[in-house]
Amino acid sequence: LVQLGFAELGRNNLPAARDAFSRALSIAPTYRDASFGVAEVEFRSGNMDAALPLAEQVAEVDPANADAAKLVDNIRKAKRAAASKPKPAVTAQAVMKKPHRRPDPVPGLMEEGRRLRQAGRLPEAEKVYRRALRLAPKDTDILVALGLVVGSSQRFDEAGQFFDRALAIKPGLLDARLGKVRLAIWQGDTPRARLAVDGVLATAPDNVEALNLDGRIALLEADYTRAGQSFRRALALEPRNAEALVGIGDVRRAEGDDEAARQAYGQALAIEPGSADIEQRLSVPPPRKWRLDLGSEVSDLTNGLGDWTDSSAGLAYRLSPRTTISGHTRLATRFGHTDLQMEGRIDQAFTPVFSAYAVAAVTPDADFLARYSIGAGASWQVVAPAKAFGPLSLNIDARYDDFADTSVTSIQPWIQGYVLDGRLGLSARWVHAQDDIGTRADGYVLRADLAVTPRFNVFAGYADAPEIDDGALVPTRTVFGGISFDVSDPLTLRASIAHEERPTFDRNIFGLGLTARF
Numbered sequence: 131l132v133q134l135g136f137a138e139l140g141r142n143n144l145p146a147a148r149d150a151f152s153r154a155l156s157i158a159p160t161y162r163d164a165s166f167g168v169a170e171v172e173f174r175s176g177n178m179d180a181a182l183p184l185a186e187q188v189a190e191v192d193p194a195n196a197d198a199a200k201l202v203d204n205i206r207k208a209k210r211a212a213a214s215k216p217k218p219a220v221t222a223q224a225v226m227k228k229p230h231r232r233p234d235p236v237p238g239l240m241e242e243g244r245r246l247r248q249a250g251r252l253p254e255a256e257k258v259y260r261r262a263l264r265l266a267p268k269d270t271d272i273l274v275a276l277g278l279v280v281g282s283s284q285r286f287d288e289a290g291q292f293f294d295r296a297l298a299i300k301p302g303l304l305d306a307r308l309g310k311v312r313l314a315i316w317q318g319d320t321p322r323a324r325l326a327v328d329g330v331l332a333t334a335p336d337n338v339e340a341l342n343l344d345g346r347i348a349l350l351e352a353d354y355t356r357a358g359q360s361f362r363r364a365l366a367l368e369p370r371n372a373e374a375l376v377g378i379g380d381v382r383r384a385e386g387d388d389e390a391a392r393q394a395y396g397q398a399l400a401i402e403p404g405s406a407d408i409e410q411r412l413s414v415p416p417p418r419k420w421r422l423d424l425g426s427e428v429s430d431l432t433n434g435l436g437d438w439t440d441s442s443a444g445l446a447y448r449l450s451p452r453t454t455i456s457g458h459t460r461l462a463t464r465f466g467h468t469d470l471q472m473e474g475r476i477d478q479a480f481t482p483v484f485s486a487y488a489v490a491a492v493t494p495d496a497d498f499l500a501r502y503s504i505g506a507g508a509s510w511q512v513v514a515p516a517k518a519f520g521p522l523s524l525n526i527d528a529r530y531d532d533f534a535d536t537s538v539t540s541i542q543p544w545i546q547g548y549v550l551d552g553r554l555g556l557s558a559r560w561v562h563a564q565d566d567i568g569t570r571a572d573g574y575v576l577r578a579d580l581a582v583t584p585r586f587n588v589f590a591g592y593a594d595a596p597e598i599d600d601g602a603l604v605p606t607r608t609v610f611g612g613i614s615f616d617v618s619d620p621l622t623l624r625a626s627i628a629h630e631e632r633p634t635f636d637r638n639i640f641g642l643g644l645t646a647r648f
Contacts, residue, residue, distance in 0.1 A: 135167045136241060139174075142233035147171050162188050166198055173201060178209045194304050194334035197271075236262050240271065247279055250406030255279050270296040274305045281313050289313055304334060311343050318514030320350045338364045338371055345377045349384060352452075352481050357381050372398040376408060386450050388416050418620060418647040421446040421456075425624070425643030432636040439463045452479045458491075460499075467497040483511035489529075496534065498600040505529035513547075520548025520555070533601035537566045540598070544575075555579040561595040563603050571596035571603040585616040597632075607631045612641070620647040 135150035151167035166188045172181035182205045189198040239262040246255035259276045266272060273296040281289030290313055296306040307330055314323035324347050330340045345360035361377035368374070379394030392412060399408045422445055429438040439462065446456035458473040473491035480486065486508040493499045506528055513522035527542045544559035559575040573595025581587050590611035596603040612626030622645040630637040 135164070139167065139170060139237055139241075142174075142238075144171050144175055162192060162195075166195075166201070169198075169201060169205075173205055173208070178205055178212070181205050182209070192336070194337050196300075196304055236266050236269065236272070239265075240275065243275060243279075247275075247282075248402060248405055252279055252283050256283070268299055270300050270303055270306065273299075274303075274309050277306070277309045278312065281309070281316055284316070286313060286317050304330065304337065308337075308339050308343060311340075311347075315343070315346060315350070318516060320347060320514075323347050324351070336367060338368045338374070341367070342371070342373045342377055345374075345381070349377070349380055350482060352384075352479075354381050354385055370401050372401040372405070372408070375401070376411070379411065383411075384451055386417075415619065417448070419448045420648045421448075422646045422648070423458075423643065424645075425641060427626075427639055427641040429640075430638045433634070435635055436465070438637075453477070462499060464498055469493050469496050469499040471496075471499050473503075483514075485509050500531035500533050500538075500601075503529060503531045515548075515552060518549060518551055520552035522547040531598060531601075536601040538598050538601060538603070539564055553581040563596050563598060565601065565603060569603060571605065573605075587614045588612070597630075604632055610639075621645070 135147045139147045147167065148171045151164045151171065165184050169181045169184035169188065172178075172184065182202070185198055185201045185205055189195060189202050192198060239258050243255045243258040243262065246252075246258060256276065256279045259272055259279060263269070263272045263276065273292045277289045277292035277296070280292060290310070293306045293309045293313065296303055296309075300306070307326065311323055311326045311330065314320075314326055323343075327340060327343050327347055330337065331344060334340055341360045341364035345357040345364070348354070348357035348360060358378065358381045361374045361381065364371055364374040365378070375394050375398035379391040379398065382388075382394060383391035395408055395412050399405060399412065402408060422443075424443050426441040427439065429440070431438065440460065441462075442458060442460045444456055444458040446454055448454045454477045456475045456477075458475065460469075460471040460473070462469050462471070471491055471493040473489060475487060475489040477487040478485060487506065489503075489505045491500070491503040493501055507526055509523050509525045511521050511523045513519075515521050523546050525544050525546065527540075527544075529540050531538045531540075540561065540563040542559055542561050544557055546555060546557040548555045555578065557575075557577045557579075559577075561573045561575060562570070563572075564570045573593065575591060575593040575595055577589060577591035579587065579589045588611070591609075593606070593608040593610070595606065595608075597606040598604075608628055608630045610626065610628035612624065614622055614624045616622050624641075624643040624645070626639075626641040626643075628639040628641075630639070
């Protein structure tokens with residue numbers, strides 16, 4: 131009803147707007163937006179005595195509401211002007227010569243732009259807002275709206291310029307400051323966003339939009355307790371706030387409760403029917419917590435040394451959005467001997483940018499694989515995605531392998547970054563290995579991964595690094611590559627090929643595999 135009222139205001143249909151706002155107040159007598167709407171109707175109708183107390187009430191309850199403060203100021207100016215202006219005698223000729231006042235088109239354009247933006251039609255919304263800006267180039271509401279639309283389109287520098295223009299006209303303008311908070315979130319600069327929103331909340335602790343942004347930033351910080359508190363507080367202040375409900379849904383989804391998340395999204399969609407953002411969240415299928423990985427490799431050795439085989443099966447289960455446990459078996463044959471290795475692993479994401487894992491493996495009656503192994507690793511995203519550049523992460527893997535007559539420790543620090551909007555991944559790995567008598571070997575691995583299409587990926591690389599073979603550090607050069615294809619959302623097929631050059635023989639490796647999620 132309130133949105134309908136503002137839409138009618140945009141069309142200058144004051145009776146219809148008054149009716150919509152009045153009906154909203156009959157349902158929720160303390161709904162500030164509806165009271166503000168009635169005040170606007172009375173102001174435009176010339177009923178200053180009725181408009182002023184309504185506008186003052188809204189401004190008093192929400193001191194940060196710039197629109198309410200502006201309306202109060204306009205009403206008072208109009209009353210002073212009316213009191214100081216002498217009333218001339220009204221004649222028939224004066225009535226006949228009274229010019230026809232054309233309605234201001236800007237409110238209607240603003241409402242149309244808001245509707246288009248809500249529906250996800252950003253290019254069309256931008257065109258409408260730019261038309262409004264040509265009519266009112268110093269209207270800060272239009273500048274902020276354009277900043278939000280342009281920022282949503284990933285044109286961050288231009289969005290920042292719109293917010294800065296609004297702040298130059300009205301220093302400290304709350305809507306523009308909040309726009310810059312959103313801009314920092316879109317750019318992946320969580321610390322800057324946190325600093326900005328804390329500054330806003332220090333001066334406007336009950337501002338619903340600021341609370342929603344605080345919750346959004348807390349989600350990025352993986353502080354789900356604070357995020358939930360902020361969204362619930364926003365909802366308590368404004369019970370029909372769709373953004374707060376979406377935020378609550380996001381918190382519940384992050385905590386692994388998809389059913390509760392969908393309930394919150396459904397409530398938000400009832401408030402904002404047709405919202406592309408909410409519908410997209412509801413379209414996401416329930417998370418698949420299980421993952422099955424199967425793979426098999428056949429190696430052809432030169433110099434008449436026969437074949438090797440290496441097959442594996444792994445099953446992983448996601449305990450929570452942060453924690454995954456998995457088990458893995460490996461069956462390998464070499465020169466007539468067969469080893470069966472069993473491995474367990476746990477992966478833990480401590481924050482959105484830092485994760486680690488630990489692994490342990492054992493091979494009963496081992497002939498050539500390690501009798502037991504322990505390992506750990508970590509990954510730290512040091513640069514967030516920005517424009518054409520994807521995330522940059524620093525990683526490390528460490529492992530200790532115990533063989534029948536020796537042991538080997540290996541450490542592998544590596545770096546990985548993405549370009550081309552995250553479609554091309556490049557990584558470089560340094561390999562250091564040392565056995566228990568002090569023999570050392572070092573090398574490197576280079577790899578590139580390319581997403582050709584959303585479903586089809588290829589990779590290729592080169593390595594000049596030691597291979598740990600039955601406890602020996604064998605210098606090996608390898609050229610490798612492969613493909614993966616997502617047949618469907620739950621099923622991925624893989625194929626790979628590699629050529630190794632060792633001091634005593636060469637090895638050609640052919641591999642096939644699949645991943646199933648359920």
